[in-house]
Amino acid sequence: MLNQGSTGIREDAMAAHPPFGDEDLLLVIDVQKDFCPGGALAVPRGDEIVPVINRLAGNFRRVALTQDWHPAGHRSFASSHAGRQPFESIPMAYGEQTLWPDHCVQGTPGAALAAALDIPHAELVLRKGCRPEIDSYSAFFENDRRTPTGLAGYLRERGVRRLYLAGLAFDFCVRWSAEDAAAAGFAAIIVADACRAIDMAGSLAQAYVALSAAGVTMAAAADLSFRS
Ligand SMILES: [Zn+2]
Numbered sequence: 008m009l010n011q012g013s014t015g016i017r018e019d020a021m022a023a024h025p026p027f028g029d030e031d032l033l034l035v036i037d038v039q040k041d042f043c044p045g046g047a048l049a050v051p052r053g054d055e056i057v058p059v060i061n062r063l064a065g066n067f068r069r070v071a072l073t074q075d076w077h078p079a080g081h082r083s084f085a086s087s088h089a090g091r092q093p094f095e096s097i098p099m100a101y102g103e104q105t106l107w108p109d110h111c112v113q114g115t116p117g118a119a120l121a122a123a124l125d126i127p128h129a130e131l132v133l134r135k136g137c138r139p140e141i142d143s144y145s146a147f148f149e150n151d152r153r154t155p156t157g158l159a160g161y162l163r164e165r166g167v168r169r170l171y172l173a174g175l176a177f178d179f180c181v182r183w184s185a186e187d188a189a190a191a192g193f194a195a196i197i198v199a200d201a202c203r204a205i206d207m208a209g210s211l212a213q214a215y216v217a218l219s220a221a222g223v224t225m226a227a228a229a230d231l232s233f234r235s
Contacts, residue, residue, distance in 0.1 A: 036174030041117035076134035147187035173201035
C-alpha cells in the first residue's frame, strides 16, 4: 500500500517531482511532421529525437513548443519564385533567404507536431513564420531580425531565466533561437542529442562557431536528468 502523509500527496508522486524549477523552461523547436523523415523538408534522422525529448520533458515543470506555421504561397518557398529551386539562396528585402520546399503550411498534416511527441504539460505553443512575406527561423525574431514574436516578453513575465533548447533543425531554427535567447539575457543551453541538423553548405560548422561566440552552451540529455 502506498504511504500517504498529512498533505495527502503520495510519497511516490513526490519522489517523481521534476528536478527543474520554475525558472527553467524546455523550448522544443519545430518537431513537426514535415521536418521528420517522410515530410516535405525532412531533417535526416529528425524522428530520432522525439523519444529523447519526451523523456527530457518529463524532468521539466515548464515546457514550450514552437511550430513553423506558414500560409500557402509563403515567400520562403521556392515555388513562390519563378525559375527558382529549393535550397537556392536569394536576396529579400531583409537579407539573404534560403528557399525551401513548401513545408509546414498552416492547417496541413505536415504542419502538425510529430505524432509521437508526448508533452501534455507544455504550457505554450508559439507559431512562427505566419506572415506571408517573411520567414522566421528564430522563436524570438522574424528573419528581419527586428520584428519580435513576443516570446521574450512571455518568458520574462513568467519568470524564466534559463532556456534549454531541443528540436529541429539544429543549424537553423534551434541555432537562431538559442542565439536570440542569449542576446535577450537568458541562459541558453542546447541539448545537443535532442537536436538534428540539416547541414547544408557549411551550416552546421557555422552554427557551432556562432553559438560559441554567443555564449550558448551544450549539454547532453542524460546529464540533465539528475540536476537538482
Ligand atoms: Zn519554414
